[in-house]
Amino acid sequence: KQAARRDERMLVVEGYFDVLRLIGAGIESVVAPMGTALTEEQAKLVRRYTQRVFLLYDSDKAGLKATFRSGDELLQQGASVQVVTLPEGEDPDTFVRTHGARGLEAQLSSSIDVFERKIQILERGGWFADLRRKRQALDRLLPTLRATSDPLTRDMYLGYASTAAGVSREMLERELANARPRVVRAARPPAPGGPDAHPREQRGQPAPPPDVQRVRRADRRRVAGERAIGAERELVRVLLHRPNYFEQVVERVGSDSFRDPELRRIFAALVVLGADAGPEALAERLDADSVELLQELLEEGGGLDHADEAVSGSLALLHERTLEERMSEIDRELPLANSEEKDELTREKMQLTDELRRLGGRRWKQFR
Incomplete structure (x- = not known):
């Protein structure tokens, strides 16, 4: 604390060996987070003692990810954040061991702003x-x-x-x-062909007024995303109770197809361990939140008499979401495009629209 206030700066490094080496070299305003990246509470604590922060993480993929996550936390607290890039293969411990405190000070003087580094x-x-x-x-x-x-x-x-x-x-x-997208976990997926699959008019209900229709058009992709989260859950539940569907599912989707982080971890563990993996083996590869969800899914063994329909319907919903996400990308790309690129994007959007109509049928028309 006193060193940070005295030096008017704080150095953030990855490991405790880095901390010990720097303190031994006379650089005392240095900390290492418990994990790789700073948490919100740690960022608040750092900002309490100084406004100027230097990040000295490794330059590999994991180090860069931690750099920018820590940077965002610190920027949120109003800190000025600089990134120090050490020579390839070096970390603060090895660098100071070779070049001493003076060498590190030279690196600090050539640091760049975290946003500039990104x-x-x-x-x-x-x-x-x-x-x-x-x-x-x-x-x-x-x-x-x-x-x-x-x-x-x-x-x-x-x-x-x-x-x-x-x-x-x-x-x-x-x-x-624009608001940040939220991932919403549905307790259970909507049944394929359920009530939402048919327009109001066919259920004997009047069509909604125009203002409601406009809201639905704006929310349609959010709703599709929520339905797909339910489909993720159903796929994992089926795999846990009916491993004979394993090959059919893993041929169509990978763990990167899952948006819910716990479901993604469980699915990834299943892929690594295989269809017959037991709960204990799966739990060893999961964090506490994922284990809790795993136990919940293992207790939900009922309602699988129509597993074929559940699997095919869930896979279709995930594919539909992929198409929807590409549609959203195109909507964001169009304002940035030149005339030739706009033509290409418009053609792609029309193709996606046709495919979504074929996939979603009446449900797609309802929300569109």
């Missing part, structure tokens, strides 16, 4: 070179922009992102105003 990596990876990757690059920048609580810093970040991506500030500001 854009630097995206530029070097060619993420701004074509339309689709540019959209994905912006999706990686937006969480940091949202996390930045200092108005002046956010304004500068907006200008930097606008220039790097070739997108207007107004477009970025509209994106920032």
Whole structure:
């Protein structure tokens, strides 16, 4: 605490060996989080003692992920966050052992802002070179922009992102105003062919007024996402109780098809261990929340007399969600596209629309 206030800075490193090495070299304003990235509470604590923070994580994939997660937490607390990039293969422990405190101070003096570092990596990876990757690059920048609580810093970040991506500030500001998507876990998936599969008119009910229809059009993709979360749950439940469906399911979907994190972990464990994996073996690969959900699913062994329909319907819902997500991507890409790209995106959108109509039938028309 005293060192951070005295030096007006805090160094954040990955491991305790790094901390010990730096303190031994006379650099006392250094901490290491309990996990890889800083938590919200840790970021608040760091910010209490200093406004200036240097992140010294590894430059591998895991280290970069921790860097930007920690950066977002610190920016949310109003900190100024710099990233220190050490030579390849070095960490603070080995670097200070070789170059001493003076060498590390030189690295600190050449550090760059965390948002600038993120854009630097995206530029070097060619993420701004074509339309689709540019959209994905912006999706990686937006969480940091949202996390930045200092108005002046956010304004500068907006200008930097606008220039790097070739997108207007107004477009970025509209994106920032959009609510973050939430993953909602449905207790059970809607039954394929259930009540929602048929229009109100066919159930003898009047069509909703125009304002309700507009709300439904805006919410249709959110609803489809919630239905697909229910489908994820049903697929995992079927696999736990009816392993004979294992090959059929894993041929169609991978763990990256799952949006619910606990269901994704359970499914990934099933893929690794195989169809006949027992609960104990699965639990050894899962965290506490996933084990709790696993136990819940194991207790839900009923209602599987029509497992064929449940599996095929759930797989169809996941495929439908994939198409919906691509439709959403196209909607975001169109304002950034030139005339030739707009033609290509419009053709793709029409093809997706046709496929969604074939998949969803009357249910799709209801929400559209």
